[in-house]
Amino acid sequence: MHDALLLLPDFLLILCGFAVCRFTPLNRSVWDGAERLVYTVLFPALLFTSILRHPLSPVSMLPLAGSSVAVVLCGIVLAFALRLGPGVDARLHASGAQTAFRFNSYVALALSERIAGAQGLAWMALIVSLCVPLCNIAAVWPLARHGGHGFLAQLLRNPLILATGAGLLCNLLGIRLPDMAMATLSRIGSAALPIGLMAVGAGLQFGALREGPGLAGALMVIRHALLPLLAIGMVLGLDMPPAQQAVVVAFAAMPTASSAYVLAVRMGGHGGYVAGLVTVSTLIGMLGLPLSLMALSALRGF
Secondary structure, three states: OOHHHOOHHHHHHHHHHHHHHHHOOOOHHHHHHHHHHHHHHHHHHHHHHHHHHOOOOOOOOHHHHHHHHHHHHHHHHHHHHHHHOOOOOHHHHHHHHHHHOOOOHHHHHHHHHHHHHHHHHHHHHHHHHHHHHHHHHHHHHHHHHHHOOOOHHHHHOOHHHHHHHHHHHHHHHOOOOOHHHHHHHHHHHHOHHHHHHHHHHHOOOOOOHHHOHHHHHHHHHHHHHHHHHHHHHHHHHOOOOHHHHHHHHHHHOOOOOOOHHHHHHHOOOOHHHHHHHHHHHHHHHHHHHHHHHHHHHHHHOO
């Protein structure tokens, strides 16, 4: 499929979720339950089985893992640095900083499979396993500081962290589940992508971005311009295999995580502001992600 069309099936599911939530009896209350189901059951099952299914060699995966972690760390540093800017509202920054470095795992896993098949899905599962805990810690930290909440207990109960950590540990130790257990978990996990993508659409809304337009613009520049450019430079400099290059660049150009809104609301942040950032990031990603992949392809030819 052409790069420009890679995201089309996924964003059609997002649009379906938007329409179903707003124009049918399956309203917000239904999707709140669906999001909790995906977050606590379906998505952890997908992450665990995706990581466990393909044996990982830490040495051969080092460039892939290192470049993806470097992208996230760079995003965290840049997002936190915005707090030092003049006139930046502390609550808006604590709530919205996460949107500059968090990524939509549903879209990432769906797209990676289209880019490089089952191997691409395994690569992205590894990236997710490393970066989800890092992103969660960095997202919770400013909200906890601003709102006076503790965050260690929340991180230790996070189902995504538990599932990815368990999958990575079992993979590296060579532990394999019985075929029946793997088949059951795989079927549970297969529901995560379509329901998760539709839940993203159901949560789309334009929020109070006019309360901090400058901050919002800077966060989106980090998420959709600086991080993809950094990834392109790294994968070309490391001379990674073309399929791995595409997976890393796609990861760097992802829309931000839709769950950022839930986290901000739960920890007393500005939910409306984050909802607007998530919506804008999703819309930008529809164009920015395929453009990043096309830029990588063009630069690879030189």
